[in-house]
Amino acid sequence: MKGKLLGFALAVLSVATIGVVQMQANAAVDSSPDCDQWAVIWCGSYSPADARNAVQNGAKNSPNLPKIFGALGIQAGEISGDYRAGIVYQDGRVVVNGKVVATNARMAARNLGGNPIAGTNAGVMSVSKMGSAQTAMVKFDSNGQFVHAIMKPCGNPVAATPKPPAPKPVAKCESLKAVKISDNRFRLEAKAMAKDGAKINGYHFTVMHGGQQVFAKNVDSNKENAQVVFESADPGNYTAKVVVKTSEGPRDGAQCTDSFSIPKKPSAVCKGLAIEKISRTKFQFNATASAKNGATIKGYTFSVYKDGALVQTLPQVTSSKETASVTYEQNTTGKYVAKVVVKTSLGNRDGEQCEAPFEVTEKPQHPVAVCKDLTIEVIEENAKFRFNGMAEVSGGATVSGYEFAVYRGNDLVDTLPVSSTAMTASTEYSQSTPGDYRVALTVKTSEGDRNGPQCVATFSVDKPEEKPGVKVTKLVEGVKYKRVGVNVEFTYQIAVTNTGDVDLENVLVTDTPESQVTLLAGNVGTVANNTWTYTIPVLTVGETQDFTLTAKVPAEVANQIKNTVCVDAPEVPGNPDDCDDAYVDVKKVPVCNPETGEIIRVDESEAGNYEPVDSPACKPKVPEELPQTGAAEVVMQLVGATSLAGAGAYYLASRRSNN
DSSP states (O other), rough: TTTTTSSOOOOOOOOBBBSSEEEESOOOOOOOOOTTTTSSSSOOOOSSHHHHHHHHHHHTTTTTHHHHHTTTTTOOOSSSSSSEEEEEEOOOOEETTEEEEEEEEEEESSSSSEEEEETTEEEEEEEGGGGSEEEEEEEEEESSEEEEEETTTTTOEEEEEEEEOOOOEEEEEEEEEEEETTTTEEEEEEEEEETTTTEEEEEEEEEEETTTEEEEEEEOOOOOOOEEEESSSSOOEEEEEEEETTTTTOOGGGGGGGEEEOOOOOOEEEEEEEEOOOOOEEEEEEEEEEEEEEEEEEEEEEEEEEEEEEEOOOOOOOOSSSSEEEEEEESOOOEEEEEEEEEEEEEEEEEGGGGGEEEEEOOOOOEEEEEEEEEEEEEEEEEEEEEEEEEETTTTTOOEEEEEEEEEEEEEEEEHHHHHSSSSSEEEOOOOEEEEEEEEEEEEEEEEEEEEEEGGEEEEEEOOOOOEEEEEEEEETBEEEEEBBBBBEEEEEEEEEEEESOEEEEEEEEEETTSSSEEEEESSEEEEETTTEEEEEETTTTTTTEEEEEEBBBBEEEEEEEEEEHHHHOOSSSSEEEEEEEEEEEEEEEEEEETEEEEEEEEEEGGGGSOTTTTTGSSSOOOOOOOOHHHHHHHHHHHHHHHHHHHHHHHHHHHHHHH
């Protein structure tokens, strides 16, 4: 801050100023750090976080910060929130974004006098003692009002008088009234308000009826009142609403709605005529009517017609009620029509809904009801049947239902009810248990239950023909054909399945291979004379039993060897009932034994342990030059040639066998 004072003298107690560079017509704004004796925070503070940290924890050459900030009502925890960049001027103004947000600014500073802050070297004074202007961090509350400021170059806290904010524009819909012009015509009167710069742009009226909008109209006006006329012929309750269009947006509210009603017109109708039969010749006529919205009922007049001609008009029933009844008796048989006319304050009311037919019938005969017949149809042999029942009624008797009872011997097996008023009834019935059955039909009538021998029928369910069956399958090591080694054990798998619909007993299974295969043993059963046999005690329907045999081929065989298994069940026709085969073979190939120089035959699986037959290790050794020694040597030469020829023939044979 040195060099920024208007005047400076050592040890002179005079009025000093902070941040003054020179007096100019336009204030110079200082933002450079003040690292001097007048700064509250040494070298200033340039962020709320730095200032808060300095007040809470202290800072270099800056003692007693909580007391100094507290003297202006600023606590460390309050140094946060909405801070904005601003300027504190020497004349006491605090300015943000070119707008004055506070006046009468005062500050705390060190060693400049003012109102002393106890326990510190600082005091509170007017900002007139500082330079022309200082950059500052300016805090605002949630309403946008000035709270305090902190000068950036020196960290000096600042208090000031907040400048009241300019009033905000206000616009409001104040009221809506529905003024009755007539029963079905209303004038909707709206009032609005706009001030402090707000403007009214127009009005939007709507009317709702029965949950639907039935009216909408815009009024372009900038006045504080507007009105429209609404008219409807539909009675009921209505709700009117207005939305005021303003420069501040649409304005409405509960005060801008109003309800009104359009009354219903008086009405009167004849609603209906019902006829209640008391006996064959006696009837009661019951009329209903309705009178609403001021209309009244005065009486009822009943008339009877036959073939369009008036038979009789009954005395008028004088009544204001919405129902009326009369009793009418007619002994002449035939079809009639009753009519009623309702006398009302709005005139006579009648119509097709107030006419009803009735009939006077002949005297009934003695009621008769019988169960007439029962037949049985076969839908599926030994499985499904249809029972057909027939009834007959006369003299007013009626049918209410049928009941088919199924018996086996004297035991009731099933009861099949059928609800019907017809003269015939049918029902389907399934039965799989063999036996002889009897069906008895009972007809439910107004005269009681009706049955009889004519309503009894029989049917039979025969025992289904049994179809026994058995199947056997055979594999060798899980396949139908397998190559095996000489004198190496392998296994056969046998499966016997009951494929019929009856259980089988004492099922004989026999396995006999060709002679080149030697059977060793089975997991059950016995092996004798190279044949395995086993008798299955019981093989149930669908059941499969599995067996395993071990065997081997003792010697090399040129061809495939067949092994056949057969099964025979006493219940299944034929002998045997089923058979299946599996095949093995043993193949040896010629190879060269390099250890002996001989051509030998081994299992194909072991050929890799030897050399090919054309290997040099097994080629005949021929001397480069034979000694010429007489007749004995000639004989030996012939023997050697013969041996070579034989070896060559054997080699060719072995090649053919190998191929």
